[in-house]
Amino acid sequence: MADTLSLYDSAFKRTRIMRQGDLTQIVIDGGGAFVVTTQDFMVVRKWAQPKTASQNAMTDRGRVFEQFSVLISRPGTQAVTRGHNAQLEKLAKAMKQGGYDLGEWALPPDLKHLTMAKVEALQPKAVEKAVESPAEADNPDEGTPSP
Numbered sequence: 001m002a003d004t005l006s007l008y009d010s011a012f013k014r015t016r017i018m019r020q021g022d023l024t025q026i027v028i029d030g031g032g033a034f035v036v037t038t039q040d041f042m043v044v045r046k047w048a049q050p051k052t053a054s055q056n057a058m059t060d061r062g063r064v065f066e067q068f069s070v071l072i073s074r075p076g077t078q079a080v081t082r083g084h085n086a087q088l089e090k091l092a093k094a095m096k097q098g099g100y101d102l103g104e105w106a107l108p109p110d111l112k113h114l115t116m117a118k119v120e121a122l123q124p125k126a127v128e129k130a131v132e133s134p135a136e137a138d139n140p141d142e143g144t145p146s147p
Contacts, residue, residue: 004049004052004053005052006048006049006050006052006053007048007049007051007052007053007055007060007063007064008045008048008049008051008064009053010053010054010057010060010061011048011053011057011060011061011063011064011065012026012064013057014028014029014110015027015029016029017041019038021038021098021100022037022038022039023035023036023037023038023091023093023094023095023098024036024037024038024040024041026041027031028061028077028078029045031077031078032059032074032075032076032077032078032079033071033073033074033077034065034068034071034072034073034077034079035071035072035080035091035095035100035105036043036068036070036071036091037070037091037094040068040069040070040071041068043067044064044067044068047067048064048067052096061078062078065078065079066079068133069082069083069087070082070083070087070088070091071083072088072091072092072095072105072106072107073089073105073106074104074105074106075106077106079103080106080136081105081106081108085108085111088107088111089111089114089147092105092107092111092114093114096114102114102115103115
């Protein structure tokens with residue numbers, strides 16, 4: 001008699017689970033990716049392991065993924081970004097600290113400012129160079145008198 005498959009094993013079949021400190025990223029083969037806190041992942045794992053899987057892996061995946069109350073997903077992922085904005089902002093900041101490019105993730109409109117921080121940090125330097133370049137081009141010999 002074959003062993004029964006747990007809901008956890010069925011849901012995370014054909015996925016890669018990558019833990020990076022307080023963050024856990026789940027990459028679904030051909031189905032996108034999402035990030036949750038490692039603590040939330042452990043709670044969901046503990047919930048899903050003793051449950052028996054159904055015959056449909058997609059249904060099992062949906063049942064397990066809906067247990068995550070806060071997650072940030074890539075566009076087109078089965079699990080959509082969800083959670084309270086304060087929790088999402090905290091998760092997004094942790095992702096940014098962990099080296100994630102937030103521009104690749106589906107953040108709600110209220111949190112788009114987190115993706116722009118990198119661009120705004122570079123913008124003043126680009127403006128300074130643009131201001132310096134035309135002045136140098138107009139007056140290449142600024143210190144010498146005109147004939």
